[in-house]
Amino acid sequence: MESNLQIDSLDKKILSMITHNARIPFLEVARECKVSGAAIHQRIQRLMNMGVIKGSEFIINPSKIGYHTCAFMGIFLKKASLFDKVVKMLEEIPEVVECHYTTGEYAMFIKIFAKSNEHLKRILHDKLQNIPGISSTETIISLDESFKRQLPIE
Amino acid sequence: MESNLQIDSLDKKILSMITHNARIPFLEVARECKVSGAAIHQRIQRLMNMGVIKGSEFIINPSKIGYHTCAFMGIFLKKASLFDKVVKMLEEIPEVVECHYTTGEYAMFIKIFAKSNEHLKRILHDKLQNIPGISSTETIISLDESFKRQLPIE
DNA sequence: AGTGAAACAGGCGATCG
DNA sequence: CGATCGCCTGTTTCACT
DSSP states (O other): OOOOTTOOHHHHHHHHHHSSOTTSOHHHHHHHHTSOHHHHHHHHHHHHHTTSEEEEEEEEOGGGGTOOEEEEEEEEESOGGGHHHHHHHHHTOTTEEEEEEEESSOSEEEEEEESSHHHHHHIIIIIGGGSTTEEEEEEEEEEEEEEEOOOOOO | OOOOTTOOHHHHHHHHHHSSOTTSOHHHHHHHHTSOHHHHHHHHHHHHHTTSEEEEEEEEOGGGGTOOEEEEEEEEESOGGGHHHHHHHHHTOTTEEEEEEEESSOSEEEEEEESSHHHHHHIIIIIGGGSTTEEEEEEEEEEEEEEEOOOOOO
C-alpha cells in the first residue's frame, strides 16, 4: 500500500530499538546511533507524521487481568456487502481485539478474548450471533499462545 | 491461569492510561490519579514484577515498512507431540509474529506477515512446508485489518 | 503503600552550520 | 538534516510515615 523509500538505515535502527521498549530514553538511542538526542527526537516525530509509527503501548498479560480464554473466529456473512455494518457492530464488543476482512474459508476473521470458556460462549450466543448479516461462525480456541512478537525491522 | 485479586482500582486506572500511550509521563498519570509521581512509579514497578505488564512497544504500521500481506495459517501436524519442535522452527521464521496451540479445525494457528503474496508463497513453500511434523496448512489471507486494539481494562 | 524533596537525567524547542 | 545549547519537565531514590 505504501512505499518505504523514505526510511533509511538510521530510521531502521531507531525503529528496531524503540519497538521492543517504548520507554527507552531517546538519549540512549542517540548514543547507540552516534547522533544527538535532538536528531532522534526529530526522526521519531517524522516517522509518526509519516504513519510509520502508529503509537505506543504497554503490553498487558490478559490472563493477569482475568481474561483466560483466547479464540479466533471465522465468520460467514449472508452477503459480502454487509461487511462494513458488521465491523461497526463488532467494534462495540470490547472483547473483540482484532478484525480482518479475509479470503479463504471465511469472509471475516476476528481475535477475541474472554474471561472463561463460559464467557466466550455467552459473547458468541448473546452478541455475535445476534448481529444481522452474520450467518454462522467457527471458533478456534487457543490453548496456549506460544509466542507473540513484532515484525523485525529489516 | 492467574488471579487478579491484587489489582485494585488505582492499578486499573494506571493501566488504562499507559496501555494507550506508553510514553505518557508518569507525573501526568499521577496528577490524573491524584497521587504522587513516586506512587505511580512504584505501582508500575509492582505490576511489572507481577507479570501483569509484559513490556512496552512502539506500534509500527507493517505496510509502511514493506510488509503488504498479512495472513493467518492453520497448521495440521503429523503427530500432536511434535508441537514443541514445530514451535521452535516457526520461531526461526521472523515473519511469523504469533503462534498458538489450538483446538478446533487445526492443531496450530499462526499469524504471518510477508512483503507480498509472492513472498508469502515462498515462505510457505520454502520454509513452512519443509518443517518436519507439519502435514499441511490452510491459509486465510487478510485483505484488510479493519481494527486492532488492546483489551480494555475493566 | 504513599509522600515530598532532592539529585539527576531526559525532552524538546530555538538557532546555527 | 544534524549539532549544540538551555530551560523545563520528568524520573528515581530515600527518609519518613
